[in-house]
Amino acid sequence: MQTTLQALRDEVEQALAGLGEPEASTPQALGMMQGFPPRPDAMVRFEQDRMLAAPWNRWTFSHVRELMPTAGVWRGGGTPSALPAQPQTASSGPRATGVLPRLDLAQVRYTDLFGRPADCAQMVRQAYTDGLLVLHRGHVVHEQYAGELRPERQHLAMSITKSVFGMVVAQLAHEGVLSLTATAGHYVPELAGSAWEDATLQHLLDMTVGVAYSEDYNNAEAEVWRHALAGRMRPRPPGYAGPMGFYASLRTFRKQGEHGAAFEYKTVNSEVLAWVAARATGIRMADLVSQKLWQPLGAEHDAYVMLDDHGAEAGGGGLCTSLRDLARFGEAMRCDGHFGGRQVLAPEVVAEVRRGGDRLLFANSPAYTLIEGGSYHNQWWLTHNAHGAFMGRGIFGQNLYIDPAAEMVVARYAAHPLAASRYTDPLTLPGLHALALALRDG
Amino acid sequence: MQTTLQALRDEVEQALAGLGEPEASTPQALGMMQGFPPRPDAMVRFEQDRMLAAPWNRWTFSHVRELMPTAGVWRGGGTPSALPAQPQTASSGPRATGVLPRLDLAQVRYTDLFGRPADCAQMVRQAYTDGLLVLHRGHVVHEQYAGELRPERQHLAMSITKSVFGMVVAQLAHEGVLSLTATAGHYVPELAGSAWEDATLQHLLDMTVGVAYSEDYNNAEAEVWRHALAGRMRPRPPGYAGPMGFYASLRTFRKQGEHGAAFEYKTVNSEVLAWVAARATGIRMADLVSQKLWQPLGAEHDAYVMLDDHGAEAGGGGLCTSLRDLARFGEAMRCDGHFGGRQVLAPEVVAEVRRGGDRLLFANSPAYTLIEGGSYHNQWWLTHNAHGAFMGRGIFGQNLYIDPAAEMVVARYAAHPLAASRYTDPLTLPGLHALALALRDG
Numbered sequence: 001m002q003t004t005l006q007a008l009r010d011e012v013e014q015a016l017a018g019l020g021e022p023e024a025s026t027p028q029a030l031g032m033m034q035g036f037p038p039r040p041d042a043m044v045r046f047e048q049d050r051m052l053a054a055p056w057n058r059w060t061f062s063h064v065r066e067l068m069p070t071a072g073v074w075r076g077g078g079t080p081s082a083l084p085a086q087p088q089t090a091s092s093g094p095r096a097t098g099v100l101p102r103l104d105l106a107q108v109r110y111t112d113l114f115g116r117p118a119d120c121a122q123m124v125r126q127a128y129t130d131g132l133l134v135l136h137r138g139h140v141v142h143e144q145y146a147g148e149l150r151p152e153r154q155h156l157a158m159s160i161t162k163s164v165f166g167m168v169v170a171q172l173a174h175e176g177v178l179s180l181t182a183t184a185g186h187y188v189p190e191l192a193g194s195a196w197e198d199a200t201l202q203h204l205l206d207m208t209v210g211v212a213y214s215e216d217y218n219n220a221e222a223e224v225w226r227h228a229l230a231g232r233m234r235p236r237p238p239g240y241a242g243p244m245g246f247y248a249s250l251r252t253f254r255k256q257g258e259h260g261a262a263f264e265y266k267t268v269n270s271e272v273l274a275w276v277a278a279r280a281t282g283i284r285m286a287d288l289v290s291q292k293l294w295q296p297l298g299a300e301h302d303a304y305v306m307l308d309d310h311g312a313e314a315g316g317g318g319l320c321t322s323l324r325d326l327a328r329f330g331e332a333m334r335c336d337g338h339f340g341g342r343q344v345l346a347p348e349v350v351a352e353v354r355r356g357g358d359r360l361l362f363a364n365s366p367a368y369t370l371i372e373g374g375s376y377h378n379q380w381w382l383t384h385n386a387h388g389a390f391m392g393r394g395i396f397g398q399n400l401y402i403d404p405a406a407e408m409v410v411a412r413y414a415a416h417p418l419a420a421s422r423y424t425d426p427l428t429l430p431g432l433h434a435l436a437l438a439l440r441d442g
Numbered sequence: 443m444q445t446t447l448q449a450l451r452d453e454v455e456q457a458l459a460g461l462g463e464p465e466a467s468t469p470q471a472l473g474m475m476q477g478f479p480p481r482p483d484a485m486v487r488f489e490q491d492r493m494l495a496a497p498w499n500r501w502t503f504s505h506v507r508e509l510m511p512t513a514g515v516w517r518g519g520g521t522p523s524a525l526p527a528q529p530q531t532a533s534s535g536p537r538a539t540g541v542l543p544r545l546d547l548a549q550v551r552y553t554d555l556f557g558r559p560a561d562c563a564q565m566v567r568q569a570y571t572d573g574l575l576v577l578h579r580g581h582v583v584h585e586q587y588a589g590e591l592r593p594e595r596q597h598l599a600m601s602i603t604k605s606v607f608g609m610v611v612a613q614l615a616h617e618g619v620l621s622l623t624a625t626a627g628h629y630v631p632e633l634a635g636s637a638w639e640d641a642t643l644q645h646l647l648d649m650t651v652g653v654a655y656s657e658d659y660n661n662a663e664a665e666v667w668r669h670a671l672a673g674r675m676r677p678r679p680p681g682y683a684g685p686m687g688f689y690a691s692l693r694t695f696r697k698q699g700e701h702g703a704a705f706e707y708k709t710v711n712s713e714v715l716a717w718v719a720a721r722a723t724g725i726r727m728a729d730l731v732s733q734k735l736w737q738p739l740g741a742e743h744d745a746y747v748m749l750d751d752h753g754a755e756a757g758g759g760g761l762c763t764s765l766r767d768l769a770r771f772g773e774a775m776r777c778d779g780h781f782g783g784r785q786v787l788a789p790e791v792v793a794e795v796r797r798g799g800d801r802l803l804f805a806n807s808p809a810y811t812l813i814e815g816g817s818y819h820n821q822w823w824l825t826h827n828a829h830g831a832f833m834g835r836g837i838f839g840q841n842l843y844i845d846p847a848a849e850m851v852v853a854r855y856a857a858h859p860l861a862a863s864r865y866t867d868p869l870t871l872p873g874l875h876a877l878a879l880a881l882r883d884g
Contacts (some may be wrong), residue, residue: 036720037689037752045751046511066511069488074594077742079521152516247479278478298744300519300745306509307488310479 004369009114012423019417023129025055026147032059033299048234054417057396061156062130062148062416064320065304068232069287071186071313073294073303074167075325081298081340083324086139103134103142103439110434113370113426127397127414127424130155131323135331135409136439145323147415153303154320155413158394161305161319162270164329166205166379168288169273170349173201178280185274190247195255197271200395201221203259204269204276205378206357210257213266217395223253227268231308235317245310246271263361265368267316270379274315285313296344297332301324317394323411330400330409333390354390354404356382370425383429387436395419399428446811451556454865461859464570468589474501489677496859499710499838503598503857504572504590506762507746510674512521512573513614513728513755515736515745517767517843523740523782525766528581545576545584545881554874555812555868569839569856569866572597573765577690577773577851578881588855594743596762597855600836603747604712604763606771608821608840609646610730611715612791615643620722622647629718632689633675638714643700646711646718647820648799655708659837659861663821665695669710673750675760687752688713692827704805705818707810712821716757738786739774741767765853772842772851775832796832796846825871829878837861841870848878 027033031042032055038140046067050056060067105120110116124132130149134142149155157164157180172178178187184204195211196204203209214222228234230242230249243249248382251271274285281288286305294303303325304316321329333353337345357377362368377380383389387405397414410432416424473484474497478787488509492498502509548563566574572591576584591597599606613700614620620629626646627639637653638646645651656664658796670676672684672691685691692714720726725733728747736745745767748760775795779787799819804810814849825831834840839856852874858866
């Protein structure tokens, strides 16, 4: 284990050494998409395939709808629910940026996963954070924005999408609309012959489907990229002859091994789930999220979902929300589904997440050594630490961290130059726990 | 004149005779974009160039953001302003559709512009109406939705965009940020050599720019289509070699004749205005509309603006709003810029619109014989009738009609199969006046 960690540290430190300063990568610093029109060398267009590439992602993640088709998630018509700030001391007041001076992140010190001294301000900075919101006992104790993010602007949630959509699926199951023991093929007969024909929804929710599909972002030949082209998440090259649209692509992936035998994190499972939910209800996920979450939460802003060019939703990573609404959702998860005077999700649905998944399968999965002792269940990551912390996570630094024992929720949107979470986890995971300890003992 | 009207009637009746029943063209009736995925023959994709084509436009006009890039117009964070229903009589109550039974449109009878008997229910139906909202003295006396429109969904406003953006420009001028007597070339130097180099903003606002550009939708070679390709409002054919983006396209149009000499309605003028406003303020029109209109109006829903693939806004016809927020804006125009307890627009800005434009130039423009005696000013259409009615208008049946004398505002979104307003005006213009008379005397 020590050897593995050392090798990981070497790889991570080498990768990070080549990166510029976070402050130098902001759209403002680079003139990116500034002006009418922007400078040609500072332009971000879909056809340039800059959605994920640094430094462009510091602009794209806060402007997804300006590059591609999206479906709106309506917040509902009422007054937004309260997200109250921590009561101010006499000597302090909110600043224009919304940063409350009460919590000094630089004072929260800890040791990172590689044994190096760190503090939470460093954690925020080195994640190329676009926005950070910390709730303690339901009060906002810290809120900051950088780069292109604004309180009212939606940021790409990446795979936190899975955690949000997962709760819609679990809630639908709780209501009897879906059965988690039924197969995906039962709901979507076109999946016959694919890996999902005989996989249960629970297999999908827990990422234990046996499917020939690689999510290695560093491998240009990996199926994750082929699938992205099918869904036009990236521009298709001239003469492209692959599947057109997510649904057509999903039907092409074949079974490999047995379902339930291994934890293998694969975004296509979540896309099949979104398809199942839409097919079973007749309502697409964007509208289900509105009905089941955003409206009852009293969301402050509409959210939206990326669409392929055939109208299908990017169910594994295409949700974009405001930071504040992501925090509201996290607070509902902390409070057994209750938020703003409403029971948004059934308590059983949240309790089931916190029960966790199969820790042995998780331990056997080589990619997640940094979440030691954890598990994955219903599209959430469980730490199984002493605080019972669990999280939604997305590549490039997205995080929704819920610490029940410390009564803390942290929502972070970021645009790190590198996709994989191992480049932010070493600082982030112990940093969020340190923050929880500081607030708990505060 | 009588001959002209008869010839127009013949052409209009012949064109309309070939159309199907409005009820048969709804997405529900045709299965259009229903299901996951929709039937292949009922699919609407951007690449199919179905945005404007009937019957597809009954779906596309309510789902623009699902087909192309858009910029959000934030409604602001507060409680939506009231849009109160007319107090109910004991025997009536609002139905699920939001239709109040008080106003029976079929009982409002009149003679259309071609001398045929008509009623307002017929006017609504034959316009392929997606949504109609009637305000009288600030109360909702009628609200209905059809096809794909919902109260919370945004519909393409087409050229009502001009009336909204025009008020932003006029308000900026009132505040001293812009000068309407300055030239567009003064604000956007790249327009040197184009028609707009020496045209004043007032020329643009009044559509009296001399520019070689045809807006004849029935002519496939007209510049309006070339410009649409440049802005990727339509899919570009393989090997497309024209300008890329609205801004690049606008620079190519040359002067023809003298500015101020004729009223010639050309959407490119409005796009130049949006460019000027963005350049002068450093804020794009979507955000200016949010700051100057949607936030102070207390809008109920976000709006949005279509973008080209270089991030430039479709300033002449790309705004999409909810019907209710369009009505709020109209009510502010009726009430001298005042709405919901706020002075949204300076009274002088609204008074200037109502003063009207050059009626002689308007009378000399052959295309608008159906608005006899009217004028065009600051991107609004003035009837100069006894009620002082004025309106925003858009192709395919969009209308925002304000009748000060009758204290009436009508917002209508529609998806007529034919673009030109002459196919809806014969019923609509006298119909709205008849409705005003009915409410005034009612």
